[in-house]
Amino acid sequence: MSLKTLAYGALEEVGAVLEDAVPDQVHAMVPPILNAKRIALYGVGREGLMMKSLAMRLFHLGLDAHVVGDMTTPPIGPGDLLIVSAGPGGFSTVDGLIGVANSAGAQTMCVTATPTGTAARLVDHVIHLNAQTMANDQSGDGSVLPMGSLFEAAQFLFFEIVILHLRDLMNLTPDAMRANHTNLE
Numbered sequence: 001m002s003l004k005t006l007a008y009g010a011l012e013e014v015g016a017v018l019e020d021a022v023p024d025q026v027h028a029m030v031p032p033i034l035n036a037k038r039i040a041l042y043g044v045g046r047e048g049l050m051m052k053s054l055a056m057r058l059f060h061l062g063l064d065a066h067v068v069g070d071m072t073t074p075p076i077g078p079g080d081l082l083i084v085s086a087g088p089g090g091f092s093t094v095d096g097l098i099g100v101a102n103s104a105g106a107q108t109m110c111v112t113a114t115p116t117g118t119a120a121r122l123v124d125h126v127i128h129l130n131a132q133t134m135a136n137d138q139s140g141d142g143s144v145l146p147m148g149s150l151f152e153a154a155q156f157l158f159f160e161i162v163i164l165h166l167r168d169l170m171n172l173t174p175d176a177m178r179a180n181h182t183n184l185e
Contacts, residue, residue, distance in 0.1 A: 001144075006144055009144040010143075010144055010145050010150075010153070013131075013143050013144065013145065013150055014150065014153050014154050014157060017129055017130060017131045017150065017151075017154035017158075018154060018157060018158060018161070020129075020130050021128070021129050021130070021154075021158055022158070022161060025127050025128060025129065025158070026158075026161060026162055026165055028125065028126075028127055029109070029111075029125070029127050029162055030162060030165055030166060030169065032081050032107055032109055032124070032125050033058070033063070033081065033083075033162075033166065034166070034169065034170075035081075035107075036063075036079065036080055036081035036107065037064065037079040037080055038064045038065075038066070038074065038076060038079070038080040038081070039055075039058055039063060039064065039065040039066070039080070039081045039082075039083060040065075040066050040067075040068050040073060040076050040080065040081070040082045040083070040101070040106075041054060041055045041058075041065065041066070041067055041068065041082075041083045041084070042067070042068035042069070042082070042083075042084045042085070042093075042094065042097055043084060043085030043086075043094070044085075044091050044093060044094065045148075046148065046149075046152045047085040047086075047087055047148070047151070047152060047155065048085070049152075050085060050152055050155040050156055050159065051067070051083070051084075051085050052067050053156060053159065054083070054159040054162075054163075055067045057159065057160070057163040058163070058166075059180060060163075060177045060178075060180045060181060061163065061166055061167060061170060061172060061177060061180070062170075062172070062176075062180055068082075068097060075104070076101055076104055076106040077104045077105050077106055078104075078105040078106065079106075080101075080104075080106040080107070081106060081107045081108070081109060082097065082098065082101035082106050082107070082108045082109070083108075083109045083110075083111065084097060084098060084108070084109070084110050084111070084119060084123070085110070085111045085112070085155065086110055086111075086112045086114070086117060086118075086119035086120070087111075087112060087113045087114070087129075087131070087133035087134075087135070087148055087151040087152075088112075088113070088114055088117065088133045088134060088135030088136075088148070089112060089113075089114035089116070089117020089118060089119060089120065089135065090114075090117045090118030090119040090120075091119070094110075094119050095118050095119055095122060098110070098119060098122040098123055099122065102122065107124050107125070108122065108123040108124050108125070109123055109124065109125040109126070109127060110122075110123040110125070110126055110127065111127040111129065111155065112126065112127070112128060112129070113128070113129055113130060113131050113132070113133045113135075113151050114133070114135065115128045129151060129154050129155060129158060131143075131150045131151040131154045132145075132148070132150045132151060133147075133148040133150075133151045134147045134148040135148075
């Protein structure tokens with residue numbers, strides 16, 4: 001298979017996930033974010049990297065967003081939101097953190113490819129991105145991308161679309177977002 005064929009195949013697959021998710025899943029994700037006093041985000045592995053990218057963009061919007069595990073992450077409680085990623089349906093750490101957030105009175109949200117998974121059953125809000133993950137990458141007729149890459153690539157672009165929608169709803173300009181970008185690079 002040529003590199004161009006691989007590239008166009010990957011783009012087509014990510015496009016299909018986004019076509020399925022937009023606008024309904026964007027509209028499901030935005031209100032809890034806008035209503036949250038503080039937002040904590042968590043994911044494992046490459047999904048964790050996508051959650052960190054979302055945390056950064058939420059911060060650029062001026063929201064009080066933190067990555068679970070960072071030394072400066074405050075406690076969460078009533079009025080706050082925990083957003084986790086569990087593409088395959090659940091991870092022990094994700095499920096455990098949902099339990100802590102629920103016990104503290106925070107709202108919880110899971111971004112997943114498996115809306116029937118353990119994490120999705122524990123949260124208040126489920127965001128479904130219908131994409132291959134490592135849990136179902138060995139069927140032989142899956143994504144051109146390896147392992148869970150389709151879910152992770154779709155997450156990145158989906159989150160950027162969520163940010164653009166939030167920016168519009170918050171009446172922010174691109175310059176206002178840029179003003180929140182670090183100058184310590």
